[in-house]
Amino acid sequence: MRFGLTFFPVLGPGEKPASTYYDECLELARLADGAGYEHVQVVEHYFSSYGGYSPDPVTLLTAIAAATDRIRVTTGAVVPAFTHPIKLAGKLAMLDNLSHGRLDVGFGRAFLPEEFAAFGVPMxxxxxxxAQGVELCRRLWTERDVVSDHEWAAFGPVSMLPRPxxxxxxPIFVASTTSAESCAAAGRAGHHLQVVPTVTSREGLQDMLATYRQVRRxxxxxxPPRIQIKYTCYLGExxxxxxxxxxxWEHNYIEKMTAAVSSWGATRSADYPGYEQLVAKVAKxxxxxSLADNKVLAGTPEEVGDQVATIAEWFGxxxxxxxxxxxxxxxxADARAAVRLFAERVAPRFAAATVPVV
Structure with missing residues (x-):
């Protein structure tokens, strides 16, 4: 197993200034770089205290790349629907060059109705x-004189600079929350995968990963596929x-998420089957x-290590x-201590934990 950091800001100005949050992320990233973590991952969200401090993952990851030497920088994920593919492919290619090839690109669909409404994009x-945005980015990185006739992104012929x-x-990752169909599409295309266990049962996530692996083969x-699973960890003696x-802080997360997904109570979309149940799921x-089900990691190094061992048994x-x-x-101070403690006391239990991707 390998381990990385993810930054998902569930806070707002009343709790911590944005500048302070970014400074702390940079300090933790530098610490993780020296401690052998594989990657740092940054989310994309807007407006609310549920991720709103991170409207552009590329900006924060660029600062992290400049402050580190080895650790990979990962979008987790950028949203093609909200950015023109020429702009998105160009920004990512710049970051790949600035980091000297340390970039992993996770693409996601987004799921909050307010974000789609603000960008004027129908859900x-x-x-x-x-699908079109991911493919256009790939083509802009690898082809010359690219032409697109998609109504929402018609252009061409163009040749992108810089090249990656x-x-x-x-490496291209696809983010999926509950959809086995999305996992299958990622596997078919040969992409890597980013998933979260929060709103999916263990059996559901196992089925998603089995589908992905089988379709990919x-x-x-x-x-070999790379599968990233996101967890929150609270660690100490x-x-x-x-x-x-x-x-x-888990209740803080749920409070912020409840406000963010509340509009799903009155929203329906064929592109998001079952998402109308999100409000009820979060309320429960x-x-x-959650701790017993290993959806959150918390406890002493020995206890968290046991949780990680169980997760490895479940998901590979x-x-x-x-x-x-x-x-x-x-x-x-608590986050810094947890990053160190995990690297010193948990990761060594797993043979490949500190082996970087080459």
Missing amino acids: SESRTRF YQQPHP DAGHDE DRARVLEQARR YDFDK EDVTLSIQFNPGALPL
Whole structure:
């Protein structure tokens, strides 16, 4: 197994200034770089305290790349539907060059109705724009005189500069929350995968990963797949204090997520089947059950190590855990200590934990 950091800001100005949050992310990224973590991943969201401090992952990842030497920088994920493919492909190619080939590109569809409304993008076009956007970025990175006749992104012929540092292009990941269909499409195309266990059962996620792996093999892609699974981790020697923090900041996350997904109570989209149930699912959140189900990592190094071992049994030893150590407004000292403690006491239990991708 390998391990990386993920940054998903679930906080707003009343809890911590944006500049402070970015400074703390940079410090944790530098620490992770020296401690052997594989990647740093950054989300894309807008407007609210549910991710709103991260409207452009590329900007923060560029700063992280400049402040580090080895660790990979990963979008987790950028949203093609919200950015013209020429602009998106160009920004990502620049970051790949600035980082000297340390970029992994995760693409996602987004799912919050307010974000689609603000960009004037119909949710009914989400799936189409996603597939077309990913393919156009790939073509702009690898081809000359690219022409697109898609109504939402018609252009050409154009030849992109700069070309990516990595050839033929940076590794492509597809983010999926609950859709086995999205996982199958990613496998068929030979892309890598980013998933979250939060709103999916263990069995559901196992089925998604099995589908992905099988379809990828059947499509003849020989390169080993890279699968990133995102978790939040609260770690320390004082178990009672760690669990108190975990309960507080996980409820903060649920509070922020509840507000962000509330419009799904009155929204329906064929591109998002079942998402109308999100409000009810989030309302049923139970921290103790989430901890018991290994949807959140919390406890002493030994306890968290046992959780990781169970996750490896469930989902495969080839997966990479992308871990959030600074949820909400958790004090930086606690996040810093957890990053170190995980690297020193948890990761060594897993043979390939600190082996970088080459």
